[in-house]
Amino acid sequence: MARRAIILIEGHRSIGSLYLNAAERLGLCPITLSADPTQYDYLAVEGIEAVRVDTSKLHALIRECCRLRETYEIAGITGFSGLDESVPATISKLCRHFDLPGPNPASIERCRDKFTQHQILARAGVPMPAYHLAANATDVKRSAAEIGLPVIVKPAVGSGSRGVRLCHNADELTEHTHYLLGEDYIWLSSPRILVEKFAQGPHYSVELMGNEIFGIAAVDFGNNSHFVGLEYTFPAALTADEHRRITDVSLSCLQALDIGWGPTNIDLRWTDNGPVVIEVNPRLAGGTSPQLVQAACGVDLIKEHIKLVIGCEWDLRKRHSQIAAARILIPDCDGTLDWIDGDDEAAAVPSVTEVKLHVVPKTPIVRKGDFRDSVGYIIAASPDLAQTRSILERAVDLIDWSITPFV
Template sequence: MARRALILVEGHRGNGLLYVQAARLLGLHPITMASDPAQYEYLAAESVKYIHVDTDNLDALIWECSRLRATYEIVGITGFAVENEQVSATVGKLCRHFDLPGPNPASIERCCDKFVQRQILAEAGVPMPAYGVAANSKDAQNAAMGIGLPVVVKPVVGSGSIGVRLCRNLDELASHTTYLLGGKHMSSSPRILVEEFAEGPNYCAEIMGNEVVGIVGSDLGRPPHFVFREITFPALLTDDEYKRIADISLSCLRALGLGWGPTNIDFRWTKRGPVVIEVNPRLSGAPGPQLVQLGYGVNLITEHIKLVIGDKPNLRRSHSRTAGWRSLLPDRDGTLDWIDGDSRAAAVPGVAEVKLYLESKTPIIRKGDHRDSMGHVLAVSPSLPETGAILQRAINLIRWSIT
């Protein structure tokens, strides 16, 4: 009998290994297809089979999958969208070609273009910040003046807070607009979004199918950048606040034609209540799935894989605790001379994981997005104050030097 294979298109620094481990526990053989497999260190460390292929080329992916079917039974295809959200749409097209469960690629593509996403949500009456689109500096200035400074400026296509910046005056707006429109990461027809700065606490709804599994609360770094510093699950919300976020989340799914597989939706709770910052038609990056598992006992990655291979997921909570994550962020650019204390931090009662991403002598160049993190600490306890105290005790044991 042919081995049952799960195809993973591209990889992920945080979730990639978790998908490999979950697939193997389900009796599947994970195979990664990537444009640059060497960037995913866990592939070699875990002896994961991989294929070097241009993942922007749908025909090449179809050919590779067809070739594998001579040896394996491909029971599911999924993938990761970190800096290239089009991967999610490509996965949907692959699933349709091979008649496998998967997302609607047209819905995914609508979400990947943030301007189109905004237009669709606006037509559905979903509360959002005021916004405009620009293809040049003059358009950006006109949009900002219509909205009112300060404004948030971001690429129309992108993720991970890459290129997202708060512009407090016209000089900052002009500088960042020039940077984005001339950036190598932009598409051949670059456009940017200029949005009202929605002030208030940040939340994220974690969704599987049409069910809101839970809501995450997060603390972002100081403007002008939006770098996650601390995340807690479940968020501290009243029943009414939870319902309002959940109801708006489901409205987003209906408007955008989503509702299969994972979705995460970012919110800000402003003076007029929750407003949608972004709908992401994918599982949130680490630590979202880990926090949900620690807090509620629901393994979103395992349940997603079940959907991918045609099984029914189980989203029932087995317990209710408070999980927390804190990022290790550098305070300056330079060279990381040394970093240690991770083993001492991991020994603190209540700490679930400590991970360092960088080694000594690594250059530190802060970019103002998710790539700035040098590592993280995960903790869990029965209450929010206790989890916060555990995180702080662990963080205090980790030291580093940057010169």
């Protein structure tokens, strides 16, 4: 009898290995298809089968899956964005081709383009920041003048905060526009820039499975112009009214975009006028979000997502109730990492649930102002928010490193 396999298209730095482990716990053989498998270190560490294939081409993936079906029973297909933001839509079409569970390809396409997404949500009456689409520096400048500074300037298609910046004044606007339209930022299609009004207020990340809101996390980006999360807290401390209004607007997003299969992550801010939606992503949030949920309530969202992908019933019942928080470790300069230590000591602090370092000595550190700046994270959980934060501070203080700046 052929062994059941789950196909993972591309990988993910923070949660890719969690998908491998969860798949194996469910008795599945995980197989990764990637344009460049060597970029995912955990594949070699785990000894997982990986196949090099152009993941932006649907016909190439169909051909490879047909080849794999000669050896395996393919139980399901899912994956991650990888280097090409069209990959999630390609995955949904692949599922449709092989008659496997998956989201609606048209809905994924609508979400992938943030300008199209903004238009659909605005027409449905979902509260959104003012926005304009720009194709060149003149358009960006004109859009910012009409909307009013400060504004967020970002690619219309992208993830992980790549190319996203808060511009407070004309100089910052010009600088970031030159960066996006210059040689350093890589576009996989014609440049399309979204300029939107900065919605001021606390940032929240809403996690949904199907049409059910599973939880809401608070996100702290600090006071910098790049949107690199520094601390995450799950569940967020909200009043009953705040929770209800965030729930209502989140469900309105699902209805407007015609999504509701599998996981969805919605980013929004609580402003003076209530919740304002920043963007909707039809996937699990990356980073530390799944680990936070598991530390806070004992639910393995990744395992439950895989169960859905292979056509099984999921189980989101909470096993316990705690307040979990994650601190993201961000270097304060570029250079060569001389050494980093303290992770074992931090992990030994009571109520610390996980300590993870992404780097090793002699690694070049080049900050990009997005998710790739993280060199690690620490997660702690306890019954009380103040206690959790105190535990987290104790553990963070034990981590230390040295970076020699580049000459």
